[in-house]
Amino acid sequence: MKTSWRNASLVASAAAVLVLTTACGQESGTSSVGSQNVGATAAAGGYGGVGSGIGTGTSPSASSTSGVGQGNLGAQSASAGKLEVSANAELGDVLTDSAGLSLYRFDEDTAEPPKSNCDGDCATAWPPVPADDASAGAGIDKALLGEVTRTDGTKQLTIGGWPAYRYAKDTKAGDLTGQGVGGKWYALAPTGKKASVASLPGLSTRNDPDLGEIVVDKNGMTVYRFAKDKAWPEPVSNCNGACLEKWPVVAPVSANDTKDVQKKGLMSFTRGDGVKQQTVNCSPIYTFSGDKEAGDTNGQGVGGTWYAVRPNGEMVGVSDK
Numbered sequence: 001m002k003t004s005w006r007n008a009s010l011v012a013s014a015a016a017v018l019v020l021t022t023a024c025g026q027e028s029g030t031s032s033v034g035s036q037n038v039g040a041t042a043a044a045g046g047y048g049g050v051g052s053g054i055g056t057g058t059s060p061s062a063s064s065t066s067g068v069g070q071g072n073l074g075a076q077s078a079s080a081g082k083l084e085v086s087a088n089a090e091l092g093d094v095l096t097d098s099a100g101l102s103l104y105r106f107d108e109d110t111a112e113p114p115k116s117n118c119d120g121d122c123a124t125a126w127p128p129v130p131a132d133d134a135s136a137g138a139g140i141d142k143a144l145l146g147e148v149t150r151t152d153g154t155k156q157l158t159i160g161g162w163p164a165y166r167y168a169k170d171t172k173a174g175d176l177t178g179q180g181v182g183g184k185w186y187a188l189a190p191t192g193k194k195a196s197v198a199s200l201p202g203l204s205t206r207n208d209p210d211l212g213e214i215v216v217d218k219n220g221m222t223v224y225r226f227a228k229d230k231a232w233p234e235p236v237s238n239c240n241g242a243c244l245e246k247w248p249v250v251a252p253v254s255a256n257d258t259k260d261v262q263k264k265g266l267m268s269f270t271r272g273d274g275v276k277q278q279t280v281n282c283s284p285i286y287t288f289s290g291d292k293e294a295g296d297t298n299g300q301g302v303g304g305t306w307y308a309v310r311p312n313g314e315m316v317g318v319s320d321k
Contacts, residue, residue, distance in 0.1 A: 024231050024267075078099070079130050079134065080098065080103075080133065080134040081099070082098045082136075082137045083095060083096070083134060083135065084098065084209075085138065085139040085140060085207075087206075087294040088195070089294050091179065091195040092220045093139070093190055093220075093295070094187045094188070094189065094195045095159060097166070100172075102179075103166065103187070103188045104126065104165045104166070104178050104179075105163070105164065105185075105188050106118050106165065106184060106185055107185070109162060110161075111158070113161075114147075116151075116156055118165065125167070126167055126168070126185070128150060128154070129157040130154070130157065131155040131157040134157045138209040141191075144159055144160045144191065144192055146158040146161065158192075159188055162188065165185075167181075200219070200220055201258050202257035202258060203215055203218075203261045204258065204260060204261065205260045206220070208295075208297060211308050211317075213260075215308070215311060221294055222287065222308055223309050224286050224288055224307060224309060225280075225283050225285060225286075225306070225307055225315050226238065226239050226306055228305055229283060231282035231283045231313075235267075235269040235284050237249070237271050237272070237277060237284040240272070245289065246288065247287070247289070248289065249275060249285075249286055250277065250278040252277070261311050262280065265283075266279070266281070267282065269284075280311075280312075285309060
C-alpha cells in the first residue's frame with residue numbers, strides 16, 4: 001500500500017494547529033545515546049551492460065567494456081551477509097551488502113508476487129544477490145527480507161518483494177554506477193522502494209546505527225540543537241554571527257510536511273536578526289556545515305553543546321539533570 005505523508009486530512013490539519021498552539025518550554029527529560037551525478041544513460045537491451053549512473057569516484061576504466069569488472073566477479077556472486085544502510089547525498093538511504101556494494105531493483109521484475117525477469121546476459125551484468133546468509137542490519141526491517149526461486153532453481157534475495165541485484169560495474173563500496181541505467185534499474189531503499197531523497201518530507205527521521213532515531217531535513221541532513229538556546233517561555237537562538245556560518249538554521253517547515261516528528265511544539269519563530277527558524281518541541285534547530293552528505297553526524301557533541309535531535313526534540317546523549 002502506498003501512503004503519502006503529504007495527504008493529511010483536513011481533520012488532521014486542524015488537530016495539528018491545536019497542538020501547535022500549546023505553550024513552549026514543556027520539554028521532558030532528554031535521553032542518552034548510545035557525489036555524484038544523477039543522470040544515467042540508457043543502455044542497449046534494457047539491462048545496462050554498458051550504462052552508467054551515479055558514480056562515487058569510479059572512473060570509466062574501472063571495469064571492462066562488457067560491463068563485468070573481472071576483479072569483482074567473486075564479490076558479485078558472494079552472499080549478501082548482513083545488509084547495511086548507506087547514506088547518499090542525492091538518493092538518501094541506500095541498501096548495501098556486508099561489503100558495502102549497492103543493491104538494485106529492476107522495473108521489469110514484480111514484487112507481488114516476487115519474480116525476476118533478469119536472466120542470461122542480463123544476470124551477467126546484474127548478478128542476482130543470493131538469499132542464503134542474508135540478514136538485516138541496523139535500520140532494516142527483517143520482515144521485508146525474503147527470497148524468490150529463479151528459473152535456474154537458485155534462491156534470490158528479495159526486499160519488500162523486489163528481487164535484489166548487484167551491478168557488475170560497481171567495483172568498490174559506495175559505487176552507484178547502476179543508478180537509473182536503461183531507465184529501469186534503481187538503487188534499493190531499505191524498504192524495497194527506489195532510493196530517492198526527493199521524496200523526503202521537510203522534516204522526518206532516520207535510524208542512525210550509532211545515535212538511534214534522529215531528525216533529518218528534506219535533504220536527509222542531520223538536524224541539531226544548541227544547548228545554549230532556550231525553548232521557554234518562547235524559542236531563543238543564541239547562535240549568531242560566525243556561529244551561523246557553521247550551523248545554518250533550518251527554515252520553517254509546514255506541520256503537514258513532516259513525518260514521525262512530534263507535532264507538539266513544532267513551530268517556527270523570528271530570530272533576533274529577523275530570520276525565521278524552525279523548532280522541534282520549541283527548540284531551535286540547525287544543520288552542520290561539517291556534514292557533507294546525508295547520513296553524516298559530524299556535529300554530534302561538538303564543543304559539548306551541539307547534539308542531534310530526537311523526534312520529540314530531545315538532544316541525543318544529554319541526560320536530564
